[in-house]
Amino acid sequence: MRMKVMKFGGTSVGSADRMKHVAALITAPGEPAFVVLSAMSGTTNALIEAADYLYKRNPEGANEVINALEKKYIQHIEELYSTNEYKEKTSEFIRNEFEYLRSFTKDLFTSFEEKQMVAQGEIISTNMVVNYLHEQGTRAILLNALDFMRTDKNSEPDPAYIRQHLTTLMTENKGYQIYLTQGFICRNAYGEVDNLLRGGSDYTASLVGVALNVEEIQIWTDIDGMHNNDPRIVDHTEAVHQLNFEEAAELAYFGAKILHPTCVQPAKYAGIPVRLKNTMDPDAEGTLVDNHLSHGKFKAVAAKDNITAIQIRSSHMLLAAGFLRKVFEIFESYQTPIDMIATSEVAVSMSIDNNSRLAEIVDELKKYGTVTVDSGMCIICVVGDLHWSNKGFETRALEAMKDIPVRMISYGGSNYNISFLVKESDKKQALQCLSRVLFK
Secondary structure, eight states, rough: OOOOOEEETTTTSSSSHHHHHHHHHHHTTOOEEEEEEETTTHHHHHHHHHHHHHHTTTTHHHHHHHHHHHHHHHHHHHHHSSSSSHHHHHHHHHHHHHHHHHHHHHSOOHHHHOOOOOHHHHHHHHHHHHHHHTTOOOOOOOGGGGGGGGBOOOOOHHHHHHHHHHHHHHHTTOOOSSEEEESSSETTTTTTTEEOOTTTHHHHHHHHHHHHSOOOOOOOOSSSSSSSSTTTTTTTTTTOSSSHHHHHHHHTTOOOOTTTTTHHHHHHHTOOOEEEEETOOSSSOOOEEESSOOOOOOEEEEEEEEEEEEEOOOOOTTTTHHHHHHHHHHHTTTOOOOOOOEEOSSEEEEEOOOTTHHHHHHHHHHHTTTEEEEEEEEEEEEEEETTTSSTTHHHHHHHTTTOOOOOOEEEEOOSSSSEEEEEGHHHHHHHHHHHHHHHO
16 A cells, blocks of 8 residues: 555654644655554553552542643643634543543452553544644544454454454545554453553554555654664764664664564564654654665664573583473473573573562572572673674674673574673673774
């Protein structure tokens, strides 16, 4: 379909001025666009806070949060619309929405009600924007995500259902310039209001793009694409103009917060490029993520904090058949994924980023050997064309790390990544050294 999907996050629609700016961006090309919007920044957190009060059986606290949020929206309406017609229309919608939110304070509150409550953030933002587009004379229509976005019994998106129902809606509503929908929210296999969890609105954009077979999926945030290092730590970083899907997923998993690794998977398999753009600087090139691989290049560095390293030493057990299986089953039983792994003749080391079951895991591992735990660690991930046939590439990364104590190295598990486990206190120096050696 000759159309782009454009997703805008919470900061991009975080005020009346930002909403006006987004409206200008989506209408400027003059071509049809399918727009996915998040809730206004701060809204979801406020609704989760209100839900927390209700779990604690404190309806007064929840009402205070809801009332304060309503006041903010009343102010946004005054700033967003220029005509009384649309001010009154949107004000009535907001009144009804917040009466609905207050209704949750009067009855039994469970996770089912919480999901209904939190979903209102996206419902409010999309209604406000579509009303503004109508006021500006734009042919726009709001399609309710709850009418086509659904997950299956495994809580994974149901692409066949999404394609069928969204295609039907598009066929029934031809001729519009702008199609809007809510990100993040969906229904589950039982018809209940739910959400996509991982990747949120980005995931919605990717699933919509694949269902409609669009030419490009655009993710608009408040920075100009993925940078080649962390700009909060390293000076003079640059946006990476092109990434392979695998490279982008590695960076996203290891700390580049602009993109969740799960959300690009549907687009990757469908061969639809994903472009990361800056709402505040729309003329910036941003980052294009597609299936093209730039051979012989380092692309970027990312870091993942709050890592714990666990080593099991056992001179008589390690080479025994089934030893590693028993170790992995311990982590599986406590639902704790492993990030990195390295083995030797007498020991195996692993890293995890979830310490919630660490004590139980260590207690179980002690059945098989001596256990050592190092906390306060950080994974530094170097991404690019790191196929083993590229002579000297891993050597350049190692050279950059020559003055940094390295606890563990992972190389060869992927053609796109070499990772170093270091102390968090050495993170800044490591990132700066890697930038200086690899990108200067």
